[in-house]
Amino acid sequence: MLPVARPRTFDEDRALDAAMRAFWINGYEATSTQDLCEATGLGRSSIYNTFVSKRDLFRRALTRYMDAMNEAQFALLDDHDRSPLERVRAVLDRVVATEAGLGCLTVNTTVELAGRDTEIAAALERDTAQRLARMSAVLAAGQRDGEIAGGRDPDALARYLVAVISGIRVAAQGGADRAALEDIAATALDALV
Amino acid sequence: MLPVARPRTFDEDRALDAAMRAFWINGYEATSTQDLCEATGLGRSSIYNTFVSKRDLFRRALTRYMDAMNEAQFALLDDHDRSPLERVRAVLDRVVATEAGLGCLTVNTTVELAGRDTEIAAALERDTAQRLARMSAVLAAGQRDGEIAGGRDPDALARYLVAVISGIRVAAQGGADRAALEDIAATALDALV
DNA sequence: CAAGTTTTGTACAGATCGATCCAAAACAAG
DNA sequence: CTTGTTTTGGATCGATCTGTACAAAACTTG
Numbered sequence: 001m002l003p004v005a006r007p008r009t010f011d012e013d014r015a016l017d018a019a020m021r022a023f024w025i026n027g028y029e030a031t032s033t034q035d036l037c038e039a040t041g042l043g044r045s046s047i048y049n050t051f052v053s054k055r056d057l058f059r060r061a062l063t064r065y066m067d068a069m070n071e072a073q074f075a076l077l078d079d080h081d082r083s084p085l086e087r088v089r090a091v092l093d094r095v096v097a098t099e100a101g102l103g104c105l106t107v108n109t110t111v112e113l114a115g116r117d118t119e120i121a122a123a124l125e126r127d128t129a130q131r132l133a134r135m136s137a138v139l140a141a142g143q144r145d146g147e148i149a150g151g152r153d154p155d156a157l158a159r160y161l162v163a164v165i166s167g168i169r170v171a172a173q174g175g176a177d178r179a180a181l182e183d184i185a186a187t188a189l190d191a192l193v
Numbered sequence: 194m195l196p197v198a199r200p201r202t203f204d205e206d207r208a209l210d211a212a213m214r215a216f217w218i219n220g221y222e223a224t225s226t227q228d229l230c231e232a233t234g235l236g237r238s239s240i241y242n243t244f245v246s247k248r249d250l251f252r253r254a255l256t257r258y259m260d261a262m263n264e265a266q267f268a269l270l271d272d273h274d275r276s277p278l279e280r281v282r283a284v285l286d287r288v289v290a291t292e293a294g295l296g297c298l299t300v301n302t303t304v305e306l307a308g309r310d311t312e313i314a315a316a317l318e319r320d321t322a323q324r325l326a327r328m329s330a331v332l333a334a335g336q337r338d339g340e341i342a343g344g345r346d347p348d349a350l351a352r353y354l355v356a357v358i359s360g361i362r363v364a365a366q367g368g369a370d371r372a373a374l375e376d377i378a379a380t381a382l383d384a385l386v
Numbered sequence: 387c388a389a390g391t392t393t394t395g396t397a398c399a400g401a402t403c404g405a406t407c408c409a410a411a412a413c414a415a416g
Numbered sequence: 417c418t419t420g421t422t423t424t425g426g427a428t429c430g431a432t433c434t435g436t437a438c439a440a441a442a443c444t445t446g
Contacts, residue, residue, distance in 0.1 A: 004391080004444050005391035005392040005393080005442085005445095006391070006392045006393045006442045007442085007443065007444085008392090008393070009393080009394085009442090025308065026308075026309065027304075029223050030309070032433065033433075033434060034433085043393095043395055044395085044434095044435080045393075045394055045395065045396090046394065049392085049393070053435080054435090103308075107304065107363055110363055110367045111301050111304045111305065111366055112223075112305060114366055114367055115218065115296075115366060116223070121367075125368055151383075152376075152383075156380055157380060159369070160377045160380035162360075162364070163361055163363070163377045164360050166359065166364065167355075167356030167359040167363070168356055168360075170303055170359040170360070171355070171359065173304055173307055174307055174321060175307065175314065175318055176352070180352050183345075183349035183352055184352050184356045187345060187353035188353060188357075188384065190345075190384035191381065191382075197414050197422090198412085198422040198423080199411080199412045199421070199422045199423045199424085200412085200414085200423080201422090201423070225403070225404085226404055236424060237404095237405080237424095237425085238407095238424055238425065239423070241404090241405065242422085246404080246405080388445105389444105389446085390443105390444090390445085390446105391442100391444090393442075394441070395439095395441090396437100396438090396439095396440100397436105397437085397439105398436085398438105399436075399437090400433100400434095400436100401434085401435105402431105402432085402433065402434100403430105403431080403432065404429105404431090404432100405428105405429080405430095405431105406429070407429090408428105409424105410426105411423080411424070412421100412424090413421090413423095414421090415419085415421105416417105416419080416420105
């Protein structure tokens with residue numbers, strides 16, 4: 001009495017990853033549903049049956065991206081084998097290494113959609129708040145150790161660093177080479193010591 | 194022998210300004226030709242007759258934006274009544290004051306189009322190179338005066354500052370309030386002294 | 387194998403996209 | 417006023433957009 005019917009022939013998370021990359025490279029508006037079909041290898045029916053709409057698919061892709069990025073970044077920030085300043089440096093190094101060429105889906109979405117889609121703007125703000133809090137905690141620890149300059153509020157320092165990371169990503173998308181990005185990151189750390 | 198025919202009933206520069214604002218607020222893809230008609234108050238024929246295509250209109254609007262922004266910024270950088278560091282501070286102050294809410298068309302375009310339109314990417318790179326050169330010159334002067342730390346190449350410092358400015362603009366578009374932007378700008382200057 | 391349920395491919399709907407066409411309107415020159 | 421030229425408004429083009437409808441295919445269960 002419980003026929004389970006035809007199962008899916010694709011993996012939902014893999015499809016989500018493919019869609020995420022498509023949005024990442026071309027942005028929300030410039031990625032058509034046809035592009036999404038080709039990127040995922042799925043037919044229109046499968047996409048709409050699974051993800052409801054292009055916007056909903058984008059929101060899921062965005063949260064997947066944020067979760068993955070934050071997991072990696074928080075792992076570096078919580079690495080107890082390094083000092084706070086070294087952790088911050090590791091985060092910046094990773095940004096420089098990762099963002100070579102294409103930018104960052106979070107920054108791209110902030111620029112493209114935050115002013116127009118309040119729901120997405122709210123998700124981005126939650127994400128930013130999380131990153132700020134974790135960064136601020138590490139900076140405060142560095143200040144207690146005396147490793148990081150104590151003249152400023154750790155929240156202000158965190159806002160500064162998050163802004164610099166956005167700036168690095170914009171610079172990368174604008175064509176800056178890796179050496180230039182490394183210069184930016186290294187100079188940014190001068191403000192902490 | 195030289196009939197001059199029907200003259201235009203609109204001002205080309207005003208139309209360009211209106212189009213620029215439309216692109217600025219919503220981005221290139223999300224601004225339709227219909228939106229451009231409403232923003233400028235012109236009919237489709239007038240727009241296409243004057244600006245050839247949506248893309249050409251965008252390119253003209255973008256260069257107009259860059260010219261206006263650079264003129265204001267270079268005026269601050271060349272203000273001989275202030276010291277080099279004070280000029281840099283003035284530039285950052287202006288960015289914070291200007292970018293309250295909507296971001297910056299240059300940053301937006303870098304994120305939305307630089308990866309996809311080589312011609313626009315080239316225009317953006319020329320603009321960035323100009324800003325870097327002017328900024329670097331002022332920083333070098335500050336280093337000669339001893340007002341700015343001499344430990345780093347002025348070009349590297351300039352890249353850093355331009356990236357911070359991009360970061361401030363992204364933060365603004367992400368909803369950061371003015372106090373937060375001021376914190377970022379003030380902290381950024383710590384790296385120079 | 388048969389029944390029941392979901393997926394999948396295809397075709398298509400309705401709207402909107404950028405861009406063009408064309409005739410009427412508007413103006414300068416003679 | 418006539419002539420010549422350009423602008424202007426409106427209709428319209430073909431392409432493409434997101435999303436839906438529907439029937440055939442595929443698979444599990446009894």
